[in-house]
Amino acid sequence: MSVQKEIYALKRELAARYQLGEEHHNICGRKIGVTCVEDAEALFDKLGMADPDSIEVQDERLPYWATLWDSALILSDVLLSDNLIAPGESVLELGCGLGLVSSIACLKRARVTATDYQPDALKFARLNSLQIAGVAPRTMLIDWRFPPQGQHYATLLGADLVYELRFFDPLIAAFDAFLAPGGRILFSEPHRVVGRSFFDRLQDAGWAFSTITEREGATVYEIVRGEGASHKDTKTQRYKT
Template sequence: MAVLTEYTPCIELDLCGRRWHLERAASLEALWETMGDDEFGEDERLPYWTELWPSSIVLARWLFANRASIAGKRCLDMGCGLGLTALVGSWLGARVVAMDYEPLALRFASRNAAHNNVPEPLWAVMDWRCPAVRAGACEVVWGGDIMYERRFVEPVLTFLEHALAPGGVAWVAEPDRAVYAHFRTQLESRGWQSARLVSEQTEALYEQPVPVTVNLWELRR
């Protein structure tokens, strides 16, 4: 992936043996400036979805390397943003439900399915505090960089406990944030097992002084 020096309306990257084209609305800063005061309430609907984060790159590579484990399976992308990992999963033959809190994110994710000639996942506007999938519906759940505040830990875990089928697996990619240590503590207290599968330095979309360290974890009950 070429490191960007300025905003581009389309991100192009070579990943998983092919080229991907991701259309997006605007830069994070530009969308932030258009937000009204009502959007800075408890939920803080900040437009993080318009960027492609290093965790998504690592997670997409993992899906590709483990495509036999997801082909034909009922899978859920938990916070799909621009749709990259949902599209990779669908391209690899998974039956993907891709959820996001922001309807605009899903509009661009759907466009990106068309841009990349990938079967459309089932796009779902969903709040993980109010699951819109039946209990135990998903054999595999994945998410990239979905926890960046401690207040997300309990609802994310509760959602996983609701959505994941018995014997299912969750893959969570995160950029070595301190909040994940709290998440792991809560995992253990609620009977989950976790193992770090990957820890690698990954270039961010925009140039940074050092690469981002991304960890990918496997969660089971």
């Protein structure tokens, strides 16, 4: 199937379930359009009417994936502006949501795997990457609290993943499961108070992190095993509730 035919097919499929919209953002001086859910708030209303015994309700799977967050925009800008990802590099994004970060990694010609535990998030990720980069990432439906074994990547990507305490230990375990020896994680966090606790937990688990850039909406970090980070600096971070 050609790129344009697949874009058409994905848009048609998603439009049957969502009112689609388009957001345009300046990413490293480049205007990039992202197909999104026009009214993401309506998904919260839909969840409120869902079967109480459904996995979405039982596991509190709030539809945050349908919103394009500042953390994803800032991480995408950093990836496009800096030589942090090399062509052909194996890259995994955890919790891809609408897929902007994975799309930028594809634009950098990395070998990208986009993951999420929401099937439609993967469809949006594929659609947006085809529109932005002309190629689609490999997509994988996973809950990173239960990572598959035997899959290792040179770089992991994550944007705004530590908004709940219950995710901390499973996420750190996923880092360990997916990251190849000598690899690194490029991770953006939007100055939430809960995020400060995550980095404390991360250090306690034997990981090191350094600040790549701090911006108004989020800070981008490099996370590595052991003492491989060049410096640790959270003193100037701004945290919010």
